[in-house]
Amino acid sequence: MRKARGLVQKGCKAVQDLNLLKLLQSEIQHELSSDPFPTSRSSSLGDFVVEWDSPQTQDVVLRRKLESGEEVAVSAMLGPISPWAADKEDSLYPRHGEMKICVKKPGLSSLLQFDCVILEDGYGFRIRDCYYLHSPARIGPSVYRGRCFHDLDSKLRSALKGYLAAKGIGEELTNCLLHCLHKKEQGQYVNWLHKLESFVAKAAKPE
Template identity: 55%
Template sequence: MPRVTTLLRKSYKAIHDFDLLKALQSEIRHEQSSNHFQDNQSGSLGDFVLDWDSPQSQDVVLRKKCESGEEVAVSALLGPETYEGESSFPREALMKVCIKKPGLSSILQFDCGAFGKGDNGSDFAIHNAYYIPSSTCLDSSIYKGPSFSSLDPNLQDELKNYLVSKGIEGMFTNFILLHLHRKEQGQYVKWLHKLEEMVAVAPSE
């Protein structure tokens, strides 16, 4: 046990010697003063409502019911960095869009990616489109349809227009991207504050 105590004291001293606390405080100030996502960027939920948005989670879930009775659910979280030089957002948002028609148990599911554009706007692309016979039938072995890229280009365009008609358009994807990036930044700053508190109470000797 004395050996462990000595090791801990040496570790705490190393923390102070390397000015870790100052580095953390500098990073916190930088994050709080930086306007990563410009104020002139805007987004709108449209008719969607936030159904899930836990401060501890990385994802969000949104839902809406169309006048036609169709139910639309969207789950989204940040994906990898886009590496797009003109992108207004460093990362894309991965979205699953599920549409259920009234009176039917089948679901149309679209796997999409929302990304920023150079004009501070955003767009989305469909990566996959599935037909799921029932919400209780999610077996991965069930054939869900051909790969989206193999579909006729005109059909691909019409499916994207179909999603746009259900509210998956520029202002909506802007909201998703802004909300998820700001959420991630807030979680990062909160983590930095917790680390700062731990380092601040560490004994220097």
């Protein structure tokens, strides 16, 4: 009787594994055949080059060196899922982007840092905060970073956004970044599904 019960349990587990395997294969096929994030018409990295884009991480780092010798570094990753995105019929992306921009003058250790949010395709980006960092290696909680960006004069806020635009930070770049980040996450999800499929397939094989 104990042996029969063991065989029944093994049989049930095999059926469950096979059902899970079919579901995983169906999900993989769906992800590979669909394109939920079509490339925007106004999507380009411009003069920026990709410095870091590891398939094992969530972030992407871009860099550009201007003729003046200034260096502009951009790092970006996806933010949390927007709870209201699913309710918007025209919403293309379920998540916004978190972007950090650093501008450094040649021969100086100081830099300007901008913390930004990449908005939905077609809306560009919004600056959250702007900092002047005398020495990035010596940043601490007591270092004064300036007033909150939304407390600054509206003309100054507009001028700072124009300053970034002159460095190549515009809607084309942010559209491209948001697209690339979502495609990267989709690729990581498919890779995870493949690993799970392989694990379940081995468990479902009869001994």
